[in-house]
Structure formats: C-alpha cells, structure tokens
Amino acid sequence: MNRSLPIRWGLVVATLASLALIVALRRHEPSMDEKTAPMLIRGATGQTLEARNFSVKVGKLKLAHAYRLDPRTSDGPAREVKADGIWLSALAEVTVTQANGYVGAQLRARDGRVYRAAPADRPDLKGFNLADLYLVTGLPANGAYVFDVPIDALEGATLQFFSGNGAPAQLDHLADVDVGLDAAHVKTLLDAAVPMLDLRSPERAP
Amino acid sequence: MLLAATLAAAIVALSGGFRRADATGGTMPVSGAGVPITSEAFIVTPLCAWSADQRPGQLASKEGEPRYLILRAKVESRSRDWLAMRAYLDKDVVWLPQGHGDPVLAERSQRADDATLRFDLGPGLPVLVDFIWELPSGMAPPATSTWGMFKRRFVERSHASGESMWLQDGPGWKFTLPVSQDCAGGDA
Numbered sequence: 448m449n450r451s452l453p454i455r456w457g458l459v460v461a462t463l464a465s466l467a468l469i470v471a472l473r474r475h476e477p478s479m480d481e482k483t484a485p486m487l488i489r490g491a492t493g494q495t496l497e498a499r500n501f502s503v504k505v506g507k508l509k510l511a512h513a514y515r516l517d518p519r520t521s522d523g524p525a526r527e528v529k530a531d532g533i534w535l536s537a538l539a540e541v542t543v544t545q546a547n548g549y550v551g552a553q554l555r556a557r558d559g560r561v562y563r564a565a566p567a568d569r570p571d572l573k574g575f576n577l578a579d580l581y582l583v584t585g586l587p588a589n590g591a592y593v594f595d596v597p598i599d600a601l602e603g604a605t606l607q608f609f610s611g612n613g614a615p616a617q618l619d620h621l622a623d624v625d626v627g628l629d630a631a632h633v634k635t636l637l638d639a640a641v642p643m644l645d646l647r648s649p650e651r652a653p
Numbered sequence: 654m655l656l657a658a659t660l661a662a663a664i665v666a667l668s669g670g671f672r673r674a675d676a677t678g679g680t681m682p683v684s685g686a687g688v689p690i691t692s693e694a695f696i697v698t699p700l701c702a703w704s705a706d707q708r709p710g711q712l713a714s715k716e717g718e719p720r721y722l723i724l725r726a727k728v729e730s731r732s733r734d735w736l737a738m739r740a741y742l743d744k745d746v747v748w749l750p751q752g753h754g755d756p757v758l759a760e761r762s763q764r765a766d767d768a769t770l771r772f773d774l775g776p777g778l779p780v781l782v783d784f785i786w787e788l789p790s791g792m793a794p795p796a797t798s799t800w801g802m803f804k805r806r807f808v809e810r811s812h813a814s815g816e817s818m819w820l821q822d823g824p825g826w827k828f829t830l831p832v833s834q835d836c837a838g839g840d841a
C-alpha cells in the first residue's frame with residue numbers, strides 16, 4: 448500500500464513565516480540589561496532630587512591634580528595622593544529617607560564611560576568623603592564625592608547617585624544630575640585647578 | 654551570571670590551563686618587560702618583578718613570615734564601565750610557577766603608589782598595580798619567572814540570562830621577567 452500524504456503548502460508557509468517572526472521578535476526584544484535598567488530621574492546643580500530612598504543636592508565643583516592629606520600617624524609626614532587622571536570633587540548634601548545605608552555616586556561621561564566615586568580609602572577624608580559614609584535616616588550629611596577621571600571625560604559629564612555603595616541597583620532610581628560641565632565651565636575649572644590641594648585638617652595645615 | 658562564570662572556569666580547567674605550548678601543538682606568544690599585552694578587556698604592561706620579605710606598604714615583616722613574589726604592571730581597562738573590572742583583572746593575570754600548567758591567582762593586588770587595596774579601574778585610566786603572591790614554603794625566589802594572562806571577551810546578551818557580561822575566554826599570553834630584589838625604574 449503506497450499512500451503519500453499530501454503536502455499542505457499553506458501550512459508549510461505559515462510555519463516558516465511564524466518561525467521567521469519569532470526569530471525577528473527575539474532579536475528585537477529589549478535585552479535583560481534594558482529591561483532591568485535603573486530608572487533615571489533628572490535634576491541639576493542646586494536642585495534637591497528625591498529618589499526612592501534618598502535625596503541629594505549637588506553644589507560646587509573643583510578640580511585638582513593631587514591632594515595633600517593628614518599623615519596616617521601623629522608624627523608621620525603629610526601624604527600626597529595623586530590622581531591617575533584628575534580629581535573632580537563635588538560638594539553635596541545627601542539624606543537617606545527610608546532606611547539607613549549608603550548613597551553611592553558615579554560620573555557618566557558624554558560618550559558613556561562611567562567612573563565610580565573614589566572610595567573612602569583614597570582619598571581618606573574622615574567623614575567628608577560621602578562615598579562610604581553610613582547615613583542615618585532623616586539626618587542630612589554634607590561632604591563631597593570625589594572622582595578620578597581623565598580630563599577628556601569632563602565635558603558633558605553628569606553625576607549619578609544611587610542607593611548603596613556598590614553599583615546602581617536594577618529597577619531602582621538613578622538620580623542623574625546635570626552639573627553644567629559645558630566647555631566654558633570645564634575650562635574655568637581647569638584654569639583654577641591647583642597641582643596640590645591641601646585637604647589637611649585645620650590643626651595640621653600650616 | 655554565576656552559572657556562566659562557573660561554566661567558563663570549568664572550560665578553562667578542562668582545557669588544561671596554560672599547558673606547554675608543544676603539548677597542544679599551538680603557540681602562545683611569550684613577551685617580556687615593557688611589552689603591552691592587549692585583551693578585549695585590558696591593556697597590561699608588565700614592568701618588573703621582585704621578591705621581598707614583606708608586601709609593598711607593609712610596615713615590617715615578622716620572623717617566620719613568608720617571602721613574596723611581586724609583579725608590577727601598568728594596567729588600563731578597555732571597558733566602558735568600572736563595574737567588576739578590578740575583579741576580572743585579578744582573575745586574568747596569573748603566575749605560572751612552572752612556566753606552564755596550572756595558573757596561580759595573586760594573593761592580592763594593590764596600587765603601586767600607596768598600597769591601597771580598594772580601587773577601581775576606570776575606563777582608559779592607566780594605574781600601576783602590584784600583584785602579590787606568597788611563595789610556597791621552601792621555594793627559593795626564582796631568578797626569572799613566568800606569568801600568564803587570560804583572554805576576556807564581552808558578550809552583549811548571554812544565552813543563559815540575557816544579560817551582558819565579560820567572559821574569560823581561555824589562556825592568551827605568557828610573559829617572562831627577571832626577578833630582582835627591587836624594582837628600580839618600575840614606576841614609569
């Protein structure tokens with residue numbers, strides 16, 4: 448008995464079209480990074496930005512090529528901490544609003560390069576470097592975030608703030624602050640940048 | 654991400670790590686001091702190596718403490734982001750005590766200028782890094798030593814999770830340096 452099944456061309460075409468559609472949709476679906484990306488909220492220097500668990504207000508910026516810091520021991524020499532690029536410090540006031548913890552920061556260059564704020568170990572500014580400062584709910588902290596960045600990353604960069612002192616959490620707020628780093632502002636800051644900024648405590652500075 | 658990293662580590666282990674080149678029929682470039690090695694993730698320029706009774710920045714060694722082997726290198730990240738690049742670097746630069754075979758991860762790495770342990774590798778910012786290994790007890794400091802560097806590649810969308818990630822991609826390069834008692838000129 449020789450019975451051949453008829454080829455149902457309509458079904459074959461529909462199957463192939465469905466497969467092609469599935470492949471095309473898979474290729475164009477948002478990546479996991481895009482689906483779980485932090486949610487940007489935007490602001491500018493001098494504004495208080497309210498995120499899920501913190502608020503932040505950024506103030507004055509300053510550049511320096513190196514910092515002079517207090518010695519590690521009482522009779523030791525002052526330490527000089529050089530930047531690999533240039534130090535950018537940003538005065539800020541941060542408050543955690545729901546739970547005690549940290550507020551981290553990073554600088555995002557216009558071309559997408561991202562630099563995390565320097566940890567409290569370097570430069571160690573004893574409570575002034577906000578990057579690793581444990582914050583208590585409702586109590587504002589004033590200090591600075593410090594970034595070691597290449598000079599060519601400054602123009603057009605924004606500062607970004609997030610909960611925690613690791614990396615920005617997925618699906619949480621990322622506060623993006625326009626600090627006005629246009630060409631003219633960068634030039635002004637570079638002209639004012641000192642080779643060595645003295646950040647020793649007042650009793651140790653001459 | 655953890656699954657992919659474990660899988661990558663297993664593949665490297667199964668491939669025999671930094672096997673003798675003639676055993677695999679392949680050739681692995683062997684360079685020396687001052688020659689930049691460029692992976693997709695890093696540019697690493699080995700500068701010098703030395704052995705010492707204490708780690709750089711350590712105030713004093715105590716009696717009976719081990720000797721250390723230190724490799725100083727200039728490191729630059731080629732990633733767009735600081736995230737995790739430091740941890741990847743510590744997995745990619747390895748010591749090959751026999752000049753081939755199983756790689757040994759550094760006990761620690763630290764900045765060469767002030768021995769800071771906690772630092773990031775920002776995109777395009779060269780940093781001088783000291784990689785430190787504790788010499789096995791009874792092992793005399795070698796006159797020369799060999800290190801290796803793994804390849805690493807960026808995957809935009811991994812099959813496992815759909816997330817982007819940097820994957821270690823097998824042994825890539827070897828370099829041999831004399832091991833001296835100090836590192837004069839190694840801060841360039």
